[in-house]
Amino acid sequence: MANGGAIQLEALGKRFLGPSGEVSALDDVSLDIAEGEIFGVIGRSGAGKSTLLRAINLLERPDRGRVIVGGTDLTALSAEALRHERRGIGMIFQHFNLLARRSVFDNVALPLELAGLPKSEIRARVTPLLELVGLADKAGQVPAKLSGGQKQRVGIARALAAEPKILLSDEATSALDPQTTRSILTLLKDINQRLGLTIVLITHEMSVVREICDRVAVMEQGRIVELGSTFDVLTRPAHPLAREIARGLEPELKLDQLFGERFSTLPVTQSMPGGSTILRITFTGPNAEAPVIADLVRRFNVDLNILSGTIDYIQGRPYGVMKVEVTGAVEAVLAYLKSLELGVEVLGHVRSALRTAL
């Protein structure tokens, strides 16, 4: 089927009756996911991420709207036809969902057994999958003997057994330590590139999104509140929640602890002469790698104290964030930074130590 891994969600709605009344888990959600894309859905607990993911294979049937996968409207299919289409959509889970008594090989073979494939064909499919996920030497082990990362590799191999076009990942790395998370994400990226698989993953960790997603949707109360390339959402978030999540990746700088009661987020006024201003500068665009700090000091003769700085690569593009304390011609500094198309935000102001002492 051409375009088998493309997903179109059209005006999905889903309500649940919870203990405190009706909850709108999906509120008019429309979304196109391209074949071969790694798409992330992020948001707080209860935002509707799982409901959205599970709507893609109709494990959760929406009350309203259409789910079109590879050009086929799943919501219009008979139970039998839906079962068939679902084979094209694999799924992996936070808690792996492996069968404890079955060996690694037999766990991966299970969907093929259920589909009635002959033993020889099952072997011919499972063996290369175990190699793909790096578990060829564990085929005879039971899951209890494996680490969390290895269990998730079994889950991935099992999800791939039916040769799906789409892989849904439901918090697949949430139970893993950061290093194992990284290795699983690397594996998913590898699978995406080698097999051209579309991957839709939900997570509450922006670090996961940053690592592998091409695009990301941010959800809140059943709605998509921000949608864009991972780079754009991380570096230029528009919605307050997206901003908060993106900022969560930056090292925390407690300005009120650093400067005590001299720090204020209120705009600078005449009552605070001689103070300094704290700026957050983001380095993207054509001047992302220009020596801006030295330039500022030279041009405007300001005092500039670097409080924190990070440089990151998102989807292979450099992105830096620096927090600085500027004493002197702040207005001119702000105008200059903006003219360079750098992001700049005033985080607050610090009264001069001298005035406090008086």
Ligand SMILES: Nc1ncnc2c1ncn2[C@@H]1O[C@H](COP(=O)(O)OP(=O)(O)OP(=O)(O)O)[C@@H](O)[C@H]1O
């Ligand atoms: N089967 C259900 N019955 C009743 N309410 C449900 C059911 N499934 C989900 N909900 C509610 O729908 C809303 C969205 O839930 P959902 O699990 O999709 O959110 P989520 O973003 O995946 O959250 P989490 O990260 O905690 O898994 C929540 O308010 C949840 O309590």
